[in-house]
Amino acid sequence: MENSLFLFFFFFLLPIECALGGGDDLFDHNYYQTFGGNHLTVLDQGKEVQLLIDPSSGAGFSSKSDFGSGYFRINMKIPDKNSTGIITSFYLMQIPVGKPVEGVEHYEFDIEFFGTHGNPHMISTNVFANDFGRREQQFHLWFDPTVDFHTYEILWNQHQIVWFVDGTPIRVWKNNTQLGVDFPTGQMHVEASIWNPSWLGNPDWNQGPFKAHYRGFAIDGCLYQSSKPEQCSSNSYYWNQNRYRELDSDQESKLQNARKNYMYDDYCNDPNRHGAECEINQ
Secondary structure, eight states: OOOHHHHHHIIIHHHEEEEEOOTTTEEEHEEEEEEOOEEEEEGGGGTEEEEETTTTBOOOEESOOOOOEEEEEEEEEEESSTTTTTTEEEEEEOOOOTTTSSSSSSSSEEEEEEEOTOOOOEEEEEESSSSOOEEEEEEESSSSTTSEEEEEEEOOOEEEEEEETTTTEEEEOOOOOOGGGOOOOOOOOEEEEOOOOGGOOOOGGGGGOOEEEEOOOOOOOEEEEEOOOOGGOTTTTTSSSGGGGOOOHHHHHHHHHHHHEEEEEEEEGGGGTTOOGTTOOO
């Protein structure tokens, strides 16, 4: 009897112990600052973080752990005013040690706001799948993301990656390795940042400083172990179970509505960027 109980706890409860719990909302429990010095401010006893950018620097943070699957979310309010040239982001990333930021073995799944004059309601999603990316799908949002916090989510399991805005799926990247399309199976970490890439143009710093706010720092993710990577595909994690392997009929309807009414740029319409996945990820 004692041996049976031991085997039960070992095989069935071990995967749960290797998940980062979703109930902990404090920033410094799950994340750490990556750059920006005093441009990152922790507020509300650790439940909120402000990222600030001015001519001297932006700011960013990263998860303390790497993951092999999960349901990742953040509550975010982006800068107001004319934030042309500023990117506010939340994303998953995998870059092996010693490799360039963009290139072979680089996996990344982005949610980014490109600040634009007079129209801050634009969100960009992008995919880097063992390459240099260039798979943007961009949307006009149905609300003003500068006024209040909204929820942005990325579901990642062995079957699909789905981007959500306030519970509405806006993009799907299915596991199409049988078509020669890469899909992440290694460890990834979570990052968020506010920054000014040179290719996006020069901000009007007289409008600044620009401030983004983040809340909801709990992480539902399988902690990656290189000795047992298959563990993160276990059905013990809710995000790997049947209902998360594909969109249900209601989610599919919302996805198609978002694509029809809010998507204004799709890399699949560009013959120079169109990939085999474009025939599947619709």
